[in-house]
Amino acid sequence: MAETRSATLTIDGKSYELPIHSPTAGPDVLDIRKLYAQANVFTYDPGFTSTAACDSTITFIDGDEGILTHRGYPIDQLAAESHFLEVCYLLLYGDLPSKEELDQFEGIITRHTMIHEQMHYFFRGFRRDSHPMATMVGVVGAMSAFYHDSTDVNDQKQREIASHRLIAKMPTIAAMAYKYSIGQPFMYPRNELDYASNFLHMCFAVPAEDYKVDPILSRAMDRIFTLHADHEQNASTSTVRLASSSGANPFACIAAGIACLWGPAHGGANQACLEMLREIGTVDRIPEYIERAKDRNDPFRLMGFGHRVYKNFDPRAKVMKASADEVLDLMGIQNNPTLQVAKELERIALEDDYFQDKKLYPNVDFYSGIILDAMGFPTSMFTPIFAVARTVGWISQWKEQLADPQLKIGRPRQLYLGDKLRDYVDISRR
Numbered sequence: 340m341a342e343t344r345s346a347t348l349t350i351d352g353k354s355y356e357l358p359i360h361s362p363t364a365g366p367d368v369l370d371i372r373k374l375y376a377q378a379n380v381f382t383y384d385p386g387f388t389s390t391a392a393c394d395s396t397i398t399f400i401d402g403d404e405g406i407l408t409h410r411g412y413p414i415d416q417l418a419a420e421s422h423f424l425e426v427c428y429l430l431l432y433g434d435l436p437s438k439e440e441l442d443q444f445e446g447i448i449t450r451h452t453m454i455h456e457q458m459h460y461f462f463r464g465f466r467r468d469s470h471p472m473a474t475m476v477g478v479v480g481a482m483s484a485f486y487h488d489s490t491d492v493n494d495q496k497q498r499e500i501a502s503h504r505l506i507a508k509m510p511t512i513a514a515m516a517y518k519y520s521i522g523q524p525f526m527y528p529r530n531e532l533d534y535a536s537n538f539l540h541m542c543f544a545v546p547a548e549d550y551k552v553d554p555i556l557s558r559a560m561d562r563i564f565t566l567h568a569d570h571e572q573n574a575s576t577s578t579v580r581l582a583s584s585s586g587a588n589p590f591a592c593i594a595a596g597i598a599c600l601w602g603p604a605h606g607g608a609n610q611a612c613l614e615m616l617r618e619i620g621t622v623d624r625i626p627e628y629i630e631r632a633k634d635r636n637d638p639f640r641l642m643g644f645g646h647r648v649y650k651n652f653d654p655r656a657k658v659m660k661a662s663a664d665e666v667l668d669l670m671g672i673q674n675n676p677t678l679q680v681a682k683e684l685e686r687i688a689l690e691d692d693y694f695q696d697k698k699l700y701p702n703v704d705f706y707s708g709i710i711l712d713a714m715g716f717p718t719s720m721f722t723p724i725f726a727v728a729r730t731v732g733w734i735s736q737w738k739e740q741l742a743d744p745q746l747k748i749g750r751p752r753q754l755y756l757g758d759k760l761r762d763y764v765d766i767s768r769r
């Protein structure tokens with residue numbers, strides 16, 4: 340990075356020069372890497388609201404303009420023109436593939452979709468009523484117990500194989516977690532089906548009869564995967580990067596990402612949002628929930644609303660809203676009560692000063708659950724589907740970090756407010 344400017348920090352009369360780096364797009368960054376060594380002070384930023392933890396070339400978000408790009412391509416164009424495996428190639432390798440490159444990549448992914456047969460027994464160790472995210476954390480972490488030939492993060496070939504295995508096997512594992520939770524037999528992946536159709540087939544087909552995937556649902560599923568593929572340094576991606584900084588194997592790092600994504604403030608919001616919309620039930624009950632969301636003494640928040648970065652609108656939510664209309668219409672589901680509540684809730688909230696002042700808009704999770712519900716998924720499968728899609732983002736960021744010559748183990752410091760040094764007191768004198 341060419342350093343052309345710097346900031347001067349003065350502490351107790353002593354000045355320190357902090358280099359300023361300018362990005363391709365977005366805010367400049369203040370380089371504080373030498374600050375502690377020079378000034379014996381830490382910076383303080385719980386929640387990392389003002390902290391760039393790395394440099395990256397993968398995804399760019401402009402929260403004020405509602406812009407999201409992957410390798411420079413706007414998300415709305417990718418959602419409309421591309422498809423998920425092509426977006427996976429773009430995220431992994433930096434450019435849109437040629438036809439030959441795409442055919443080869445899709446062939447590789449297709450042939451990695453089965454999991455080691457012995458892993459089927461893992462599922463039997465879980466209770467049938469386990470949340471599928473609990474199963475996914477366990478089974479994905481256990482991949483490091485089966486795929487030893489792709490756990491050495493210092494071997495480029497092994498990193499490549501692990502990347503392909505994770506992208507290919509996540510839909511299979513998610514579908515198996517679903518089948519296990521409803522007591523149905525597992526369905527094997529089918530090589531003649533595309534990625535999204537394969538996932539739907541593994542979830543909804545049964546051995547007793549043929550199952551034809553509805554192309555409308557397959558296109559909608561593929562678009563949902565694309566919209567969730569990557570999102571800069573969000574909580575779960577940062578978890579994967581931090582886990583990977585210790586040299587942990589890729590399966591363990593992705594399992595850590597799944598665990599973080601599960602939280603209702605993050606990927607768990609799609610499940611929480613649909614459950615909230617169902618709890619509201621009818622349009623006339625919306626004002627009651629809007630008031631609760633505004634009440635600082637009430638922990639209730641509008642799920643699917645608000646975002647750390649987007650302070651205008653989440654471009655993914657716009658595409659998802661249009662897709663919800665299209666899919667429900669094509670499925671002949673008119674006047675879906677949950678969709679009506681969602682649209683009215685959005686309208687009322689966006690006219691309310693509280694939400695305007697705090698710049699709270701629908702995020703990616705606000706409409707996705709309505710589509711997934713219409714497809715026949717239980718709410719417990721919403722976050723696993725998010726995890727399937729985000730795996731390529733986690734992996735792309737993981738690969739980028741491993742290729743960074745500046746890579747160090749991530750080790751933040753703290754503002755210590757505990758007890759001063761004191762001597763041990765024997766129990767007889769306490």
Ligand code: SDX
Nearest residue numbers: 570573604605606608632640641642643644645646647697
């Ligand atoms: C995802 O980071 C990513 O990119 C994530 C993600 C991705 O693709 O990886 O985009 C996916 O996680 C989307 C977000 C899904 N989560 C939800 O929908 C849960 C509901 N939203 C909130 O919990 C919240 O908006 C967050 C967690 C998303 C963002 O929280 P921030 O940035 O820490 O903001 P904040 O909590 O400090 O809120 C600022 C103010 C607060 O009020 P004050 O304390 O200033 O008075 O806005 C209020 C909050 O109380 N607020 C809300 C609200 N979200 C924030 N009030 C009511 N309802 C909400 N949803």
